[in-house]
Amino acid sequence: MSTGWSTPAADVLRAGAIGPITSFDPETTPGFHGDKAAGADLLAQRGEVLADLQELLYANGRAGDHRSVLLVLQGMDTAGKGGIVRHVGGLMDPQGLSIRGFGKPTKEELQHDFLWRIHRALPPAGRIGIFDRSHYEDVLPVRVHNLVPQSVWEKRYDLINQFESELVAGGTTVLKCCLVVSKDEQKTRLAQRLERPDKYWKYNPGDVDERSHWDAYLEAYQAIFDLTDRDSAPWFVIPSNRKWFARLAVCELLIDALTGLHLDWPPADFDVEAEKKRLAAAD
Amino acid sequence: MSTGWSTPAADVLRAGAIGPITSFDPETTPGFHGDKAAGADLLAQRGEVLADLQELLYANGRAGDHRSVLLVLQGMDTAGKGGIVRHVGGLMDPQGLSIRGFGKPTKEELQHDFLWRIHRALPPAGRIGIFDRSHYEDVLPVRVHNLVPQSVWEKRYDLINQFESELVAGGTTVLKCCLVVSKDEQKTRLAQRLERPDKYWKYNPGDVDERSHWDAYLEAYQAIFDLTDRDSAPWFVIPSNRKWFARLAVCELLIDALTGLHLDWPPADFDVEAEKKRLAAAD
Numbered sequence: 001m002s003t004g005w006s007t008p009a010a011d012v013l014r015a016g017a018i019g020p021i022t023s024f025d026p027e028t029t030p031g032f033h034g035d036k037a038a039g040a041d042l043l044a045q046r047g048e049v050l051a052d053l054q055e056l057l058y059a060n061g062r063a064g065d066h067r068s069v070l071l072v073l074q075g076m077d078t079a080g081k082g083g084i085v086r087h088v089g090g091l092m093d094p095q096g097l098s099i100r101g102f103g104k105p106t107k108e109e110l111q112h113d114f115l116w117r118i119h120r121a122l123p124p125a126g127r128i129g130i131f132d133r134s135h136y137e138d139v140l141p142v143r144v145h146n147l148v149p150q151s152v153w154e155k156r157y158d159l160i161n162q163f164e165s166e167l168v169a170g171g172t173t174v175l176k177c178c179l180v181v182s183k184d185e186q187k188t189r190l191a192q193r194l195e196r197p198d199k200y201w202k203y204n205p206g207d208v209d210e211r212s213h214w215d216a217y218l219e220a221y222q223a224i225f226d227l228t229d230r231d232s233a234p235w236f237v238i239p240s241n242r243k244w245f246a247r248l249a250v251c252e253l254l255i256d257a258l259t260g261l262h263l264d265w266p267p268a269d270f271d272v273e274a275e276k277k278r279l280a281a282a283d
Numbered sequence: 284m285s286t287g288w289s290t291p292a293a294d295v296l297r298a299g300a301i302g303p304i305t306s307f308d309p310e311t312t313p314g315f316h317g318d319k320a321a322g323a324d325l326l327a328q329r330g331e332v333l334a335d336l337q338e339l340l341y342a343n344g345r346a347g348d349h350r351s352v353l354l355v356l357q358g359m360d361t362a363g364k365g366g367i368v369r370h371v372g373g374l375m376d377p378q379g380l381s382i383r384g385f386g387k388p389t390k391e392e393l394q395h396d397f398l399w400r401i402h403r404a405l406p407p408a409g410r411i412g413i414f415d416r417s418h419y420e421d422v423l424p425v426r427v428h429n430l431v432p433q434s435v436w437e438k439r440y441d442l443i444n445q446f447e448s449e450l451v452a453g454g455t456t457v458l459k460c461c462l463v464v465s466k467d468e469q470k471t472r473l474a475q476r477l478e479r480p481d482k483y484w485k486y487n488p489g490d491v492d493e494r495s496h497w498d499a500y501l502e503a504y505q506a507i508f509d510l511t512d513r514d515s516a517p518w519f520v521i522p523s524n525r526k527w528f529a530r531l532a533v534c535e536l537l538i539d540a541l542t543g544l545h546l547d548w549p550p551a552d553f554d555v556e557a558e559k560k561r562l563a564a565a566d
Contacts (some may be wrong), residue, residue, distance in 0.1 A: 194559050205553050
């Protein structure tokens with residue numbers, strides 16, 4: 001089956017392949033040569049593949065397999081993290097998902113190291129975890145605003161690599177997606193939220209203030225890609241001015257990650273023929 | 284808009300309205316006069332209404348409203364609890380769902396009272412929680428097999444009522460659905476699981492043993508309806524031989540519960556016109 005991609009998403013969107021973030025164009029659809037309608041059609045098809053793979057993972061988890069998948073979502077405000085959860089997460093059985101969002105740390109969370117709340121939110125065996133923001137917040141706004149001294153945040157890249165290596169060793173497939181919108185597109189999306197009373201709840205005045213730190217954020221993202229994009233826990237950069245493309249890309253990356261697990265239906269842990277007889281004889 | 288129901292689901296399926304469970308027919312579609320195709324069409328339509336109401340609840344939760352909804356699912360093995368999570372839960376944004384399953388209690392859970400693990404799993408503000416099994420397990424298999432002395436389990440009905448009253452007082456809308464299949468239909472579904480290697484993982488030899496306690500289970504369900512069906516935390520009995528009807532019914536009951544919250548979009552907690560100007564002036 002043609003997947004509509006001239007180059008696999010996992011290759012063309014890999015952080016190491018896209019060049020410097022400062023010259024990245026979020027309007028493009030790298031590796032994919034269809035339009036919005038083609039993208040939506042393909043998403044519906046590929047969504048079924050994704051759902052089937054998710055059920056395999058879940059079934060194996062129930063049968064004692066300890067593996068799981070963790071999708072980390074980062075990105076500028078309005079880049080569409082929530083939309084990915086809704087429209088890509090929504091392609092799957094919610095029972096097999098474990099979705100966690102990370103806002104400003106609570107008082108309790110601040111009394112622990114920055115990975116404490118992350119550990120507690122990891123997906124159980126057989127689940128696909130989706131993090132809407134993550135431990136990378138601790139080297140993004142925290143770095144841009146020096147919420148902790150540089151001597152503290154600059155050590156976090158190594159700590160993150162070490163933490164993710166442990167996760168992977170424990171059977172979690174980690175993939176990280178950074179959704180990128182252009183500064184103009186963000187302005188448009190913020191303005192739309194101010195036009196519609198049903199979108200006010202998504203608007204945060206602080207988002208406008210953050211725009212004045214745009215370049216510092218790009219620098220912080222570049223540092224993340226340079227220091228924490230590894231084959232065992234790769235970063236993908238998702239151009240997100242076109243929402244349909246971002247959804248299609250993340251769906252494809254999840255399919256790729258799940259396919260790599262080479263899952264099969266777990267064998268029966270009972271005698272199938274004996275059970276058939278026992279059931280037939282039952283009342 | 285016609286909803287396809289001659290009598291509202293919340294009335295016709297209410298435990299107090301269906302008569303004794305021993306004479307209940309799970310093959311019927313009470314209150315609904317369409318076939319499977321009409322039911323599927325209607326589910327797609329009503330699913331959009333449900334998703335919109337869920338977004339309203341979520342938006343209000345984000346804006347500080349403490350309300351939530353809790354859907355408790357109980358039912359015989361193979362009755363389709365997982366299917367409800369997948370096909371009704373799947374109509375909504377997974378971000379606004381909080382899904383928890385309750386299996387055999389763990390060693391840690393057994394060291395606490397039976398409601399301990401339930402408390403820990405309650406939906407946060409703004410979410411729709413779905414419990415796949417629940418605290419009612421502690422008066423179902425526990426009662427049927429006397430896993431604790433009768434003097435202990437018989438006190439639990441009052442404890443459950445008290446617990447649910449506290450939940451409701453705290454802003455949680457509670458609705459409880461018992462999925463009912465006939466004994467024959469269960470046999471057919473168990474046999475299907477034994478025919479397909481991709482269904483083996485759903486088969487549990489213990490399910491066949493439980494069939495010999497069928498009447499005791501019906502008695503335990505009847506006790507639940509008699510003792511814990513209250514207007515503030517109602518029980519609904521869902522005939523589930525026809526999966527499409529069960530899904531449609533639960534969707535409708537959730538819509539009814541959410542409509543009862545009279546939700547509106549939360550007002551802006553900022554000056555909209557001032558923000559428009561600030562954004563327009565921003566870089």
